[in-house]
Amino acid sequence: MGRPPCCSESSDLKKGPWTPEEDEVLTTYIQKHGHESWRALPKRAGLNRCGKSCRLRWINYLRPDIKRGNFSEDEEILIINLHSTLGNKWSRIASQLPGRTDNEIKNFWNTHVRKKLLKAGIDPKTHQPVPNITFLLDTISKLNLPLKVPAIMSPWINNINDQLLNNLLQFVNMTPLPKPTFLDSQCYMEEMVNQYAINRSEDWMEYVNNVSLEPQSECDSIGASLMGSYGNGTEIPELFTDLKSMSHNLFMENQLPGMSPEEPMNLKNSLESNAFETGFDDYYESLLKI
């Protein structure tokens, strides 16, 4: 199906890594004669390669104006911004970064940026926050609250409290702490979530199956206060509505540098339609996928 590849008709053409000698031949030829026809070039230059392979080698490696070395922070931010508007249009992105090739940017995206964004709770495709619990965990970990961090995920089992909520709100309103960079503290986040997924999933499912808040026998005074605030039998979605608005505010405060002006509205829309409102099974699934 489809057109055969340009070089498949001659299977004795060389493939695989280029040798320094081949590089030399190609460079010398192009410097002398240019590359008006990639198809004809290998034969004229005396290379046992297909034109496509020659073109790729020149564009991605041998071109004299190619920029080598690690991407700078500015380049990374530019790539993120361009990707948020252009998507996987690597060649268009590359055209904005002198000396960088589409292949190089694509590799950089797939091996670095994509992972960074994911760990920061941002969907690398949509550039919008992934509605998962990592956000809340990250936030709480930075607040250094005298609570075990996983408490936010199992409040319904033992010790959520409205002091926690108050602290979060205080943080959002007063922002007395330096703005967290969501690109940091990734390992910690991952570990916490993994541990939770491993250790607490049964609790979680047990809770999901029984979505009313019942005071636990070991419930402390803070827990009792929560019961007072929300009342027995409070449906979990009500609690999540509060947490949703908090995570939204926190994200607005801590968005990645250089986002486009319309990005905050996209984030808002995303949060308003996220899994907090679509049920806990979905939410739990997203947690396990992290």
Place this chain on the structure above:
DNA sequence: AAGTTGCTCAACCGCATAGGG
């Protein structure tokens, strides 16, 4: 030291597109 796992990135593959006849 040896084996395993994970990561990076150069290179490939196949489809899309442009342009000429």
Place this chain on the structure above:
DNA sequence: CCCCTATGCGGTTGAGCAACT
């Protein structure tokens, strides 16, 4: 228009290397 060819583009692969066990 339609067909054909060359080039461009984006997704994917796998060799080589580093880190880990």
